[in-house]
Amino acid sequence: MSEPVHRKLILGSTSQYRREMLERLRVAFEVIAPEVDETPQRSETPRQLACRLAMAKAQAVAAQFPDCVVIGSDQVADLDGHALGKPGNHSRAIAQLQQMRGKTVTFQTAVAVVCLDTGFAQLDFAPVKVRFRDLTDAEIEAYLQAETPYDCAGSAKSEGLGIALLESIENDDPTALVGLPLIRTCRMLRAAGVKIL
Secondary structure (H helix, E strand, O other), rough: OOOOOOEEEEEEOHHHHHHHHOOOOOOOOOEOOOOOOOOOOOOOOOOHHHHHEEEEEEEHHHHHOOOOEEEEEEEEEEEEEOOOOHHHHHHHHHHHHHHHHHOOOEEEEEEEEEOOOOEEEEEEEEEEEEEEEOHHHHHEEEEHHHHHHHHOOOOOOOOHHHHHHEEEEEOOOOHHHHHEEEEEHHHHEEEEEEEEO
């Protein structure tokens, strides 16, 4: 019986948060930015958008490196069926947090693992229900001045001061809210032949 091929692992992402999450697994990997149009399609739900983009990111990078195992991931904040993306600036972050105060937002987080050489392609999904406190305008402003989370879907970093904005978090993978559900990622990487432990 031949030895298993040790394939290079690539994270197809521009997110520093996903890179930091994957570093927890203590496996060697490279980071390659995927060239993917993230524009939502007509009548696409937030969950469908997250799943499509996670797979598209993995496939885009895998097309350049077909012998590697590639991870793609995406997260969309889902408020009553409407997708909230990264705010990008202060005024949009204020508007997002005002929309979400006192409400439950589902952070739709998807992850895909692809290796073209072996034909491996898996997609999984980790929704996280987050209940926001009934925030005052002053609390929203104070938070945004302190943390400037303009590159985060939903305008809050739960791993930082953003935790103070929340009433509760409901999910089965504590890493999913940060943007890369590691329990599911580990399961798929093992299935793809990547040794974790």
